[in-house]
Amino acid sequence: xxxxxLTDIDDSNxxxxxxxxxxNALSQSGIKPDIFFIKKEIVKPCVSCYSCWIKSPGSCRxxxxxxxxxxxxxxxxxxxxxxxxxxxCYSAEIKKCLERLIxxxxxxxxxxxxxxxxxxxYRKYPExxxxxxxxxxxxxEKKLFAALTSLNxxxxxxxxxxxxIIEKNQTIDFHKLLNNSLIKL
Amino acid sequence: xxxxxxLIGSHTLRKSVSQxxxxxxxxxxxxxxxxTLTLTVKSNPTQSELQKLITEKIIIxxxxxxxxxxxxxxxxxxxxxxxLYDSIKxxxxxxKRYIFGISNCGFYEPIHTRCVLNIxxxxxxxxxxxxSGGIGIGCGQLLTSFNTVxxxxxxxxxxxxxxxNELINHIEKLYKEEEPKAQGTNKFVNFRISxxxxxxxxxxYWYSLGRKNGLxxxxxxxxxxxx
Numbered sequence: 315x316x317x318x319x320l321t322d323i324d325d326s327n328x329x330x331x332x333x334x335x336x337x338n339a340l341s342q343s344g345i346k347p348d349i350f351f352i353k354k355e356i357v358k359p360c361v362s363c364y365s366c367w368i369k370s371p372g373s374c375r376x377x378x379x380x381x382x383x384x385x386x387x388x389x390x391x392x393x394x395x396x397x398x399x400x401x402x403c404y405s406a407e408i409k410k411c412l413e414r415l416i417x418x419x420x421x422x423x424x425x426x427x428x429x430x431x432x433x434x435x436y437r438k439y440p441e442x443x444x445x446x447x448x449x450x451x452x453x454x455e456k457k458l459f460a461a462l463t464s465l466n467x468x469x470x471x472x473x474x475x476x477x478x479i480i481e482k483n484q485t486i487d488f489h490k491l492l493n494n495s496l497i498k499l
Numbered sequence: 500x501x502x503x504x505x506l507i508g509s510h511t512l513r514k515s516v517s518q519x520x521x522x523x524x525x526x527x528x529x530x531x532x533x534x535t536l537t538l539t540v541k542s543n544p545t546q547s548e549l550q551k552l553i554t555e556k557i558i559i560x561x562x563x564x565x566x567x568x569x570x571x572x573x574x575x576x577x578x579x580x581x582x583l584y585d586s587i588k589x590x591x592x593x594x595k596r597y598i599f600g601i602s603n604c605g606f607y608e609p610i611h612t613r614c615v616l617n618i619x620x621x622x623x624x625x626x627x628x629x630x631s632g633g634i635g636i637g638c639g640q641l642l643t644s645f646n647t648v649x650x651x652x653x654x655x656x657x658x659x660x661x662x663x664n665e666l667i668n669h670i671e672k673l674y675k676e677e678e679p680k681a682q683g684t685n686k687f688v689n690f691r692i693s694x695x696x697x698x699x700x701x702x703x704y705w706y707s708l709g710r711k712n713g714l715x716x717x718x719x720x721x722x723x724x725x726x
Contacts, residue, residue, distance in 0.1 A: 316652065323505070332600060359510060359570070359571050359572055360510075360565070360570075360571075360626055360676070361510060361511060361513075362509075362510070362511035362515075362563075362565075364708070367705065367708075367709070367719070368705065368708040368709040368711075368712055368714065369709075369712045369714075371709075371714070371719050371720070372721050372722055372723040372724075373723050375698040376535075384724060387724075388724040388725065399575060399580050400574065400577070400581075400582075401574075401618050401621040401622045401625065402617065402618055403568050403574060403614075403618045404568075405574070405578075406571045406572070406574035406575035406578060407571075409565075409566075409568060409569075409570070409574050410571040412566050413565050413571055416565075416566070420719065421709075422701075422702055422705060422719070423606070423607075423698055423701060428609075429606070429607070429608050429610070430606045430607045430694075430698070431610070435720065435722055436722055436724070437724075447703045450697060452621075454617075454621065455621055458614065458617050458618065458621065459611075461614060461617075462567055462568060462614045465565060465567040465614060466567055468665060469566055469567060488542070491663040493608040
């Protein structure tokens with residue numbers, strides 16, 4: 315199984331311990347993930363020029379590290395996002411990357427779950443796990459994060475997905491958690 | 500008197516729907532004698548501008564929907580504002596402050612804006628504001644269309660315009676302290692158009708833009724990373 319991990323974490327972050335635990339748990343399962351550390355990459359924000367839909371379909375006109383992320387994304391069976399939660403949403407850095415993956419959808423609409431969504435460009439997309447970490451998080455923010463993750467899964471053309479929230483000073487048994495998740499996925 | 504601060508969350512290079520909504524609200528509030536200050540995330544607000552998002556009595560955040568959430572630039576501005584709030588909150592007075600949210604999406608169903616409005620609400624709470632209501636708008640792109648045909652324009656936009664006007668009246672009452680009910684809920688509105696017609700309009704909209712760039716129909720489906 316090929317796994318891509320996208321994260322906004324760096325080694326100065328107190329949640330780096332949990333991130334390391336996640337990578338170790340993947341290694342114990344014999345998986346060597348591709349890791350995309352946003353803070354070590356150059357990623358510019360999407361400017362909604364729609365070139366990726368109406369000029370050069372499927373390709374972003376901004377040339378930076380996103381091209382590499384897109385390649386890894388389509389080679390992966392599982393896509394894990396490890397993100398800080400702000401206001402019930404993942405961080406601006408993670409959001410910047412997700413916005414730049416818009417070329418992987420078509421401009422045209424299709425209907426799913428009685429709502430309009432952009433149709434997929436590709437036949438196959440990786441499975442999806444979202445792991446959020448936060449120092450202080452309210453119950454409302456937790457619910458919002460769960461709702462947002464579900465909607466993103468529909469947008470990424472996944473019927474099933476998993477999400478987890480790591481709160482301050484919480485340690486996680488990622489080995490157990492991933493095994494359970496992957497079975498459910 | 501304080502200003503009503505309007506924050507535009509769009510960082511598009513084109514003229515955005517969020518800008519259109521901002522202009523409408525700005526001119527209506529100015530007509531009522533209320534001063535406004537507009538900030539855009541595109542121009543990276545300065546520290547003193549972020550401080551106005553904390554200290555002014557009323558702020559309005561206008562945001563498009565990018566993958567179910569606000570654009571990354573708006574999230575960054577919110578985070579920077581919260582960081583600043585944390586450092587100055589002890590020096591703030593006890594006056595009540597309010598936040599409104601408006602979100603527009605290109606999908607037919609306005610419910611796609613729900614998470615964006617909820618995120619704006621959470622941001623407001625974190626910087627000590629009362630969430631006073633929001634509007635989620637479906638078929639957002641139509642707001643800037645049909646302007647040349649006034650009868651069709653006013654018929655299609657009727658429900659959306661009505662909601663925006665109600666929000667402006669609510670802001671006026673809060674500003675002039677005539678409104679006892681400060682808290683508000685979200686309202687989701689759409690244009691008077693059927694889903695099928697909207698789907699056809701958007702299909703031909705994207706197709707015609709691609710054609711102008713020399714694309715044929717099959718080119719739209721090109722997969723650079725294999726199928």
